[in-house]
Amino acid sequence: xxxxxxxxxxxxxxxxxxxxxxxxxxxxxxxxxxxxxxxxxxxxxxxxxxxxxxxxxxxxxxxxxxxxxxxxxxxxxxxxxxxxxxxxxxxxxxxxxxxxxxxxxxxxxxxxxxxxxxxxxxxxxxxxxxxxxxxxxxxxxxxxxxxxxxxxxxxxxxxxxxxxxxxxxxxxxxxxxxxxxxxxxxxxxxx
Numbered sequence: 001x002x003x004x005x006x007x008x009x010x011x012x013x014x015x016x017x018x019x020x021x022x023x024x025x026x027x028x029x030x031x032x033x034x035x036x037x038x039x040x041x042x043x044x045x046x047x048x049x050x051x052x053x054x055x056x057x058x059x060x061x062x063x064x065x066x067x068x069x070x071x072x073x074x075x076x077x078x079x080x081x082x083x084x085x086x087x088x089x090x091x092x093x094x095x096x097x098x099x100x101x102x103x104x105x106x107x108x109x110x111x112x113x114x115x116x117x118x119x120x121x122x123x124x125x126x127x128x129x130x131x132x133x134x135x136x137x138x139x140x141x142x143x144x145x146x147x148x149x150x151x152x153x154x155x156x157x158x159x160x161x162x163x164x165x166x167x168x169x170x171x172x173x174x175x176x177x178x179x180x181x182x183x184x185x186x187x188x189x190x191x
Contacts, residue, residue, distance in 0.1 A: 001015070001016055001017055001025070001027040001028040001031045002014065002015060002016060002028060002031030002032050002034070002035050003016050003053075004035050004038060006044075006045070007049075007180060007184075008184065008187065009044060009045060009046040009047070009184075009187035009188075010045065010046070010047050010048065010049060010180060010183040010184060010187050011035070011038065011039045011042070011045045011047075011048045011049070012048070012049050012051070012176070012180065013032070013035040013036070013039070013048055013049065013050045013051070014050075014051050014052065014053050015028060015032070015050070015051070015052040015053060015057070015058055016028075016053045017053070017062075018052075018053040018054025018055070019054070020059075020062060021054070021055070021056050021058070021059035021094075022052040022053065022054065022056065022057065022058040022059060022099070023058070023059045023060060023061060023062035023063075023065075024058065024060065024061050024062055024072050024075055024098055024102075025062040025065035025072050026065065026069070026072040026073050026074070028062075028072070029072035029073060029074040029075035029078070030072075030073060030074040032050075032074070032075075032078050032102075033074040033077050033078050035048075036048070036078060036082070036083045036087070039083055039085055039087070040083055040084045040085055043191075045085065046085065046086075046186060046187035046189070046191055047085055047086040047087070047088065047183040047184075047186045047187050048083060048085060048086070048087045048088070048183065049087075049088050049089075049090050049176065049179040049180055049183050050087055050088070050089050050090065050102070050106055051089070051090040051091075051092070051175065051176050051179070052091075052092070052093075052099075054093075055092070055093045056092060056093030056094040056095070056096075056099070057089065057090075057091040057092060057093065057094060057095040057099050057102075057103065057115075058095060058096075058098065058099030058102050058103075059094070059096055059097065059098075059099055060096055060097025060098030060099045060100075060101070061075075061097065061098045075098070075130070076130070078102070078105060079101055079102070079105055079130045079131050080131070082105040082106070082107075083106075083107075085191075086107050086108070086183070086186050087105075087106045087107055088106055088107065088108045088109070088110060088179045088182055088183050089102070089103040089106040089108070089109045089110065089111075089179070090110050090111075090175040090176045090178065090179035090180075091103055091109060091110070091111040091112065091115050091117075091157070091175055092111075092112045092115065092172070092173065092175045092176075093112070093115060093116070094115060094116040094117070094118075094154075095109075095111075095115065095116075095117050096116065096117075096118050096119070096120055096154065097118075097119060097120055097121055097128065098130050100117055100118060100119055100128075100132055100136075101119075101128065101130035101131050101132045101135075102130075103117070104131060104132060104135040104136065104139065105131065105135075108167045108168075108179075108182065109160070109165060109166045109167060110166070110167060110168045110169075110170060110175050110178045110179040110182060111157035111160065111161075111166045111168075111169060111170070111175055112157065112169070112170050112171065112172045112173065112174060112175040113157065113158070113169055113170070113171060113172050114156060114157065114158075114172065115156065115157035115160075115175075116154040116155075116156065116157075117154055117155050117156070117157065117160050117165065117166075118148055118152065118153065118154025118155065119132045119133075119136070119148055119149055119152070120152040120154065121152070122149065122150060122151075122152045123152035127149075128149065132149075133145075133149060136148065136149070139163070139164065139165045140160070140163040140164070140165050141163060144163060157169055167182075168182065
């Protein structure tokens with residue numbers, strides 16, 4: 001459910017459930033925790049890039065898996081602790097619900113043009129319990145965070161750049177390359 005690839009001093013981590021829009025189940029959660037442990041525990045890696053396979057970054061919780069077995073084991077561990085080394089989210093298509101919470105756990109977000117970023121949980125009678133309600137107000141103005149939380153309306157990557165949520169915008173299909181370029185710049189610095 002999660003692939004890793006060494007790119008010099010950068011570890012590329014890919015959420016790999018494209019048919020399920022990289023929705024988080026236990027396999028993906030545990031794979032993500034293992035990949036971050038690999039990043040943090042390998043001295044040769046200085047930074048990481050986290051992306052999603054297919055048409056989007058991550059759609060959040062796999063609600064079918066959640067209904068069948070409860071919250072995915074390991075997911076909260078990543079959301080609470082993140083990585084000790086710099087981790088950059090490379091977002092294509094969308095980062096919604098828990099997917100935005102995963103991106104917010106990263107240190108930087110590089111997003112492709114037109115990406116949708118949001119916490120739509122309130123639209124289905126839930127709340128963003130994975131940290132977005134705490135992290136989002138420190139990354140965007142309070143009124144924007146409240147509007148996103150209360151209306152379930154996403155913002156675009158372009159608006160996210162204006163607010164400082166997104167550090168770079170790339171052409172569609174270029175988020176991973178943009179994030180890798182940024183990670184390589186970081187990796188050239190002393191650890």
